[in-house]
Amino acid sequence: MAYIADHIAKDPDAKKWILMAGPSSSGKTTFAKRLAIQLRVNGFQPVTISVDNYFVDREKSPRNENGNIDFEAIENIDLQLLNEHVCQLDQRKTVDLPHFNFETGKREYNGRTLQVAKDQLVMMEGIHCLNPRLMPDLPAKHTYKIYISALTQLNLDFYNRIPTTDNRLIRQLVRDHQFRGYSALDTLKM
Numbered sequence: 076m077a078y079i080a081d082h083i084a085k086d087p088d089a090k091k092w093i094l095m096a097g098p099s100s101s102g103k104t105t106f107a108k109r110l111a112i113q114l115r116v117n118g119f120q121p122v123t124i125s126v127d128n129y130f131v132d133r134e135k136s137p138r139n140e141n142g143n144i145d146f147e148a149i150e151n152i153d154l155q156l157l158n159e160h161v162c163q164l165d166q167r168k169t170v171d172l173p174h175f176n177f178e179t180g181k182r183e184y185n186g187r188t189l190q191v192a193k194d195q196l197v198m199m200e201g202i203h204c205l206n207p208r209l210m211p212d213l214p215a216k217h218t219y220k221i222y223i224s225a226l227t228q229l230n231l232d233f234y235n236r237i238p239t240t241d242n243r244l245i246r247q248l249v250r251d252h253q254f255r256g257y258s259a260l261d262t263l264k265m
Contacts, residue, residue: 076106076109076110076112076113077113077116079110079113079221080110080113080116080117081117082219083114083117083119083196083219084114084118084119089216089217090196090217090218091195091196091197091217091218092161092196092197092199092213092217092218092219093110093121093196093198093218093219093221094199094200094204094205094218094220094221095107095110095198095199095200095201095220095221095222095223096200096201096202096203096204096205096206096220096221096222096223097222097223097224098202098224098243099146099147099202099243099247100243100244100246100247100250101223101224101243102223102246103200103201103202103223104125104200106200106221106223107123107198107200110198110221111123111198114196119195119196120192120195120196121195121196121197121198122189122191122196122197122198123197123198123199123200124172124197124198124199124200125199125200125201126152126157126200126201126202126203126204126209127175127201128172128173128174128175128182129152129153129156129157129160129173129175129182130151130152130153130175130182131150131152131153131182132180132181132182133180133181134180136148136150136151137150137151143265144265146265147202149203149206149208149209152201152209153182154208157209157210158210158211158212161210161212161213162212164189164190164191164197165191165213167190167191167192167193168190169188169189169190170188170189170190171184171186171187171188172184172187172188174187177251177254177255177256177257178255178256204220205220205222224239247262248262
């Protein structure tokens, strides 16, 4: 992370948007928090935006062939609102940031606003942050893209390992229970 922060610091005028993507429960939010600390060491005051907060209300979520919500489809994100906010932030205007309430399945506004200073970095994290459909008008020369994947496997002994995909599932089970109001069975069904 120190290397990435140093790399960004070499050309601070060129890279304003740091986009972080990876599979569900790969550690994007944790990575963003740790990278923010390293960027502060380099003299920046980064702000972080979670793309999850731009989810459409659950009743508008796309469905898969079985009629279940397809939580990983880009259409779950209100692309129009996200792009309006990115444009306004790039112009140093103040935006009212949404917060997605996973328990109610609704987007809410709780009074959190954001205005970005000219020299401030914006870190965005979400599974679609590297998808060109997410923010098509954001100039590539102003972005720094990071792909995150949890590659740590747990070794129980010399012969038995917990693969990274199972590790991510365990992380997701805990996260969904603690912060999203889902039971373990609900998460497994998804």
